[in-house]
Amino acid sequence: MEGDIVQMGAYIGAGLACMGMGGAAVGVGNVAGNFLSGALRNPSAAAGQTATLFIGIAFAEALGIFSFLVALLLMFAV
Amino acid sequence: MAAEEQGAGLTFHPMDQFNVTPLFGGDELNFYTVSNAALWMALAVLAATLLFVMGTRGRAIIPTRIQSIAELAYGFVHKMVEDVAGADALKFFPYIFTLFLFIVFSNFLGLLPMAFTPTSHIAVTAVLAMAVFLTVTIVGFVKHGVGFLGLFWVSSAPLALRPILALIEVISYFVRPVSHSIRLAGNMMAGHAVIKVFAAFAPLILISGIGIAVTPLSIIAITAMYGLEILVAFIQAYVFTILTCVYLKDALHPAH
Numbered sequence: 498m499e500g501d502i503v504q505m506g507a508y509i510g511a512g513l514a515c516m517g518m519g520g521a522a523v524g525v526g527n528v529a530g531n532f533l534s535g536a537l538r539n540p541s542a543a544a545g546q547t548a549t550l551f552i553g554i555a556f557a558e559a560l561g562i563f564s565f566l567v568a569l570l571l572m573f574a575v
Numbered sequence: 576m577a578a579e580e581q582g583a584g585l586t587f588h589p590m591d592q593f594n595v596t597p598l599f600g601g602d603e604l605n606f607y608t609v610s611n612a613a614l615w616m617a618l619a620v621l622a623a624t625l626l627f628v629m630g631t632r633g634r635a636i637i638p639t640r641i642q643s644i645a646e647l648a649y650g651f652v653h654k655m656v657e658d659v660a661g662a663d664a665l666k667f668f669p670y671i672f673t674l675f676l677f678i679v680f681s682n683f684l685g686l687l688p689m690a691f692t693p694t695s696h697i698a699v700t701a702v703l704a705m706a707v708f709l710t711v712t713i714v715g716f717v718k719h720g721v722g723f724l725g726l727f728w729v730s731s732a733p734l735a736l737r738p739i740l741a742l743i744e745v746i747s748y749f750v751r752p753v754s755h756s757i758r759l760a761g762n763m764m765a766g767h768a769v770i771k772v773f774a775a776f777a778p779l780i781l782i783s784g785i786g787i788a789v790t791p792l793s794i795i796a797i798t799a800m801y802g803l804e805i806l807v808a809f810i811q812a813y814v815f816t817i818l819t820c821v822y823l824k825d826a827l828h829p830a831h
Contacts, residue, residue: 548655548658548659548817551810551813551814551817552814552817552818552821554814555758555814555817555818558758558762559754559757559758562757562758562761562762562765563754563757563761565761565765566757566761569764573590
């Protein structure tokens with residue numbers, strides 16, 4: 498048995514941080530799905546809104562990236 | 576970490592690719608050391624410069640291929656700045672275009688095998704994001720003076736709610752450079768790490784029996800991830816640039 502309980506906790510925490518991925522997936526899917534349903538109703542207005550789509554996706558995705566960052570910090574910095 | 580304990584299979588660590596090492600011997604890193612990070616950043620600058628020097632040399636009516644690419648990139652960012660931040664933001668177009676080119680070339684050159692991706696380091700992206708943050712804040716105060724603080728004072732909300740909203744707005748304003756930089760670095764780092772994790776499974780066929788099933792799967796997975804990474808490399812450059820435009824719009828037109 499090597500390592501200690503702190504390291505075990507860090508690894509478990511890093512694994513738990515992966516749950517944040519699910520939240521990011523829900524968020525990004527929500528943004529893209531709503532964009533698509535809006536775009537199919539009014540296709541002529543869709544082209545002008547792709548920038549907004551990407552901004553929305555970026556904001557939703559950033560929070561998923563934060564959970565990745567927490568996992569990295571637990572693995573390598575703590 | 577886990578790689579050494581497992582023994583078989585992972586012979587390198589997936590995060591090794593992000594090590595900054597001096598190119599010409601020695602171990603210590605000083606601010607003047609030529610490291611692999613410096614090399615690939617210089618290559619990105621060189622590539623962007625070459626594209627535009629070569630692309631604008633002919634200036635033909637019927638463009639050559641390289642001139643088409645240069646015109647396409649220029650027009651793409653120009654339209655983005657105009658659409659998102661407004662026509663008076665075009666003064667900042669050279670800065671935003673430079674940011675875009677540096678990030679897009681760093682991302683794409685980092686996808687070459689054995690390459691180093693400067694934008695996967697928070698140190699690099701944090702400098703880019705802090706520069707944007709400081710520029711935007713200074714521009715806001717220079718253009719509007721104290722009126723720039725109106726950005727935090729939501730005048731359309733009920734009066735009782737405004738202090739709370741102001742607090743939230745201030746926090747979200749100062750988190751901007753953090754999320755701006757971590758988004759880019761995190762995306763690049765995560766994608767490259769995933770590719771290397773799958774790459775570590777590929778040589779399993781040489782070691783153990785299950786490799787016959789795992790190796791083709793991992794090679795397919797690397798190919799698919801690589802395709803996705805090409806998309807992500809462009810989209811993240813695009814997102815970084817468009818968020819810069821959004822922040823600039825807030826500075827130029829802070830009315831809520």
